[in-house]
Amino acid sequence: MRVEIWSDIACPWCYVGKARFEKALEAFPHRDGVEVVHRSFELDPGRAKGEVEPVLAMLSKKYGMSEAQAQAGEENLGAQAAAEGLAYRTRDRDHGNTFDLHRLLHLAKEHGRQDELIQILYRANFAEERSLFTEGDERLVELAVEAGLDADAVRKVLADPTAYADEVRADEREAAELGANGVPFFVLDRKYGVSGAQPAEVFTQALTQAWGNRSPLRLIDQGDAGAEACGPDGCAVPQQG
Amino acid sequence: MRVEIWSDIACPWCYVGKARFEKALEAFPHRDGVEVVHRSFELDPGRAKGEVEPVLAMLSKKYGMSEAQAQAGEENLGAQAAAEGLAYRTRDRDHGNTFDLHRLLHLAKEHGRQDELIQILYRANFAEERSLFTEGDERLVELAVEAGLDADAVRKVLADPTAYADEVRADEREAAELGANGVPFFVLDRKYGVSGAQPAEVFTQALTQAWGNRSPLRLIDQGDAGAEACGPDGCAVPQQG
Numbered sequence: 001m002r003v004e005i006w007s008d009i010a011c012p013w014c015y016v017g018k019a020r021f022e023k024a025l026e027a028f029p030h031r032d033g034v035e036v037v038h039r040s041f042e043l044d045p046g047r048a049k050g051e052v053e054p055v056l057a058m059l060s061k062k063y064g065m066s067e068a069q070a071q072a073g074e075e076n077l078g079a080q081a082a083a084e085g086l087a088y089r090t091r092d093r094d095h096g097n098t099f100d101l102h103r104l105l106h107l108a109k110e111h112g113r114q115d116e117l118i119q120i121l122y123r124a125n126f127a128e129e130r131s132l133f134t135e136g137d138e139r140l141v142e143l144a145v146e147a148g149l150d151a152d153a154v155r156k157v158l159a160d161p162t163a164y165a166d167e168v169r170a171d172e173r174e175a176a177e178l179g180a181n182g183v184p185f186f187v188l189d190r191k192y193g194v195s196g197a198q199p200a201e202v203f204t205q206a207l208t209q210a211w212g213n214r215s216p217l218r219l220i221d222q223g224d225a226g227a228e229a230c231g232p233d234g235c236a237v238p239q240q241g
Numbered sequence: 242m243r244v245e246i247w248s249d250i251a252c253p254w255c256y257v258g259k260a261r262f263e264k265a266l267e268a269f270p271h272r273d274g275v276e277v278v279h280r281s282f283e284l285d286p287g288r289a290k291g292e293v294e295p296v297l298a299m300l301s302k303k304y305g306m307s308e309a310q311a312q313a314g315e316e317n318l319g320a321q322a323a324a325e326g327l328a329y330r331t332r333d334r335d336h337g338n339t340f341d342l343h344r345l346l347h348l349a350k351e352h353g354r355q356d357e358l359i360q361i362l363y364r365a366n367f368a369e370e371r372s373l374f375t376e377g378d379e380r381l382v383e384l385a386v387e388a389g390l391d392a393d394a395v396r397k398v399l400a401d402p403t404a405y406a407d408e409v410r411a412d413e414r415e416a417a418e419l420g421a422n423g424v425p426f427f428v429l430d431r432k433y434g435v436s437g438a439q440p441a442e443v444f445t446q447a448l449t450q451a452w453g454n455r456s457p458l459r460l461i462d463q464g465d466a467g468a469e470a471c472g473p474d475g476c477a478v479p480q481q482g
Contacts, residue, residue: 011471043471062475073478080469112407166353178458182472190431193458196468196477206461217419217434220447227437228321230252230284231423234303236437237314 001034001214003207006041006175006185007118009101009132012077012088015122017184017197019084024203030211037109038118040102040171041183044095052096052133080197087127096133099168104144106164107157117147189214242275242455244448247282247416247426248359250342250373253318253329256363258425258438260325265444271452278350279359281343281412282424285336293337293374321438328368337374340409345385347405348398358388430455 005021007014025031059070074090081088101121108117120143125132132139137158144154157163178187186194186203188210194202221227228236246262248255266272300311315331322329342362349358361384366373373380378399385395398404419428427435427444429451435443462468469477 008471011476013469013471013476017469043473059475076478077476110407166351182468182470184470187458191456191459193460194462195460196462196470198462198468202461202463209461215432217428218432219434219436220443220450221435221437221439222443227423227439228254228258229423229425229437230249230254232284234300235252235254235318237317 001030001189001207001211002037003034004037004039004187004190006039006171006180006187007183008041008043009098009118009121009125010043010095011041011183012081012126013197014184015086015088015126016077016080016084017186018118018122019081019086020197020200021184021186021194021203023084023200024207028204028207028211030207033211034207036115038105038114039175040105040168041175041180041185042098042102042168042172043183044097045099045172047095047097049097049099052094052131055093055095056091058095081126087123089127089129092129093126094131094133099165100137100140100158101132102168102171103157103164104140104149104154106167107153108144108147108149111149113148117144117149120147242271242430242448242452243278244275245278245280245428245431247280247412247421247428248424249282249284250339250359250362250366251284251336252282252424253322253367254438255425256327256329256367257318257321257325258427259359259363260322260327261438261441262425262427262435262444264325264441265448269445269448269452271448274452275448277356279346279355280416281346281409282416282421282426283339283343283409283413284424285338286340286413288336288338290338290340293335293372296334296336297332299336322367328364330368330370333370334367335372335374340406341378341381341399342373343409343412344398344405345381345390345395347408348394349385349388349390352390354389358385358390361388 005018007018025034028034056067056070056074059065059073060067071090078088078090105114105117108114121132124143137155140158141151141154145151175185178193180195182195184197186206188206191213192206192210194206246259248259266275269275297308297311297315300306300314301308312331319329319331346355346358349355362373365384371380378396381399382392382395386392416426419434421436423436425438427447429447432454433447433451435447
């Protein structure tokens with residue numbers, strides 16, 4: 001069974017929702033039969049790469065609220081994170097463009113290190129004092145290497161803005177096609193969806209339901225079993241044309 | 242809607258089956274809503290990269306038949322191919338390992354040129370006088386460039402046997418999980434399967450049935466619409482913890 005999770009590193013509910021999902025997955029009896037794939041979704045795709053600002057300033061500008069009000073919202077989010085055992089800095093975090101992070105997550109996917117990298121990026125964005133957005137590419141290289149990627153491969157992707165760009169865009173297109181207009185958005189076997197950081201029990205219900213409805217393929221043919229195909233033992237011999 | 246086609250370049254029925262599928266797809270009213278993805282399946286994974294032999298000798302050895310009998314089988318396959326408008330050399334073709342071809346098809350997928358490349362590889366294997374297997378990597382570079390890929394990127398993949406190897410293996414694992422033990426194997430939205438080079442009418446039926454049963458995701462939640470999520474307009478404000 002495959003669970004696809006659309007998310008953005010800049011999305012606090014994605015950070016929290018991933019932990020809630022994982023709590024459900026860990027207790028799921030068929031967890032070894034569940035493959036998790038992370039998909040890209042940028043909350044703020046119009047933001048330029050270098051355009052970094054403090055989260056509180058961004059929130060206050062975006063919602064026309066005071067920084068104190070923005071701070072209160074962050075404190076609430078921090079409490080939700082803490083309830084999942086997650087560290088969350090409610091002050092002095094930065095907001096920035098996440099396109100490069102998504103491109104690196106696609107590189108990591110190819111090397112089977114996607115889950116490692118996304119967790120490290122969340123931690124770097126939400127829990128660490130250092131900014132994820134102001135220290136330049138070498139900071140990302142450092143984090144990606146911690147996730148098990150090769151430094152030169154990471155530098156190459158960062159230096160070429162087209163690398164994995166199509167994959168990011170394709171994920172975003174698919175999210176729209178599946179009806180996701182916010183994240184986190186969880187899709188189980190392309191049949192069931194969970195929108196938002198729902199409680200772990202909802203994920204348990206979704207996993208159970210999707211697992212019970214894993215459908216083997218329904219084969220369509222013309223009624224004869226002897227299809228014209230090739231297998232390890234050779235190819236079917238065609239009837240005389 | 243997504244159609245995944247598991248196949249091998251060395252598989253005559255895959256070559257023929259693709260043409261039959263495409264005939265159905267071309268006439269399908271919703272063809273613009275159908276995405277086609279090619280997936281890897283090696284018929285002869287145990288064969289070493291350099292181990293090339295004439296198809297007729299391989300068939301005769303494999304089935305304990307005379308080369309004349311093998312030749313007759315090839316003539317029949319050639320007639321099936323011709324009926325689909327496909328050129329097919331019934332003599333002097335080579336058989337070889339296809340792992341590198343599959344790795345290149347994954348590279349091509351990333352650049353949106355997969356369908357172009359697979360068609361060119363089929364043509365090179367089944368219709369051209371030059372061998373696909375004995376001229377070394379530069380022959381593959383030439384064909385991949387014809388499909389629109391960058392020569393250096395292709396050379397790099399060919400020089401690194403681990404590049405896209407995991408993707409090929411993952412495709413093969415998925416084929417097994419889906420119950421495919423031969424190719425071509427067509428999977429529509431992971432719900433319907435078509436095994437073998439069935440007549441175009443069977444593909445039409447499969448496309449129609451799968452299209453009619455495209456299911457939007459069934460959303461699972463706890464009954465409240467206001468999920469904890471972030472969207473382009475910002476994040477839901479958490480209730481006081």
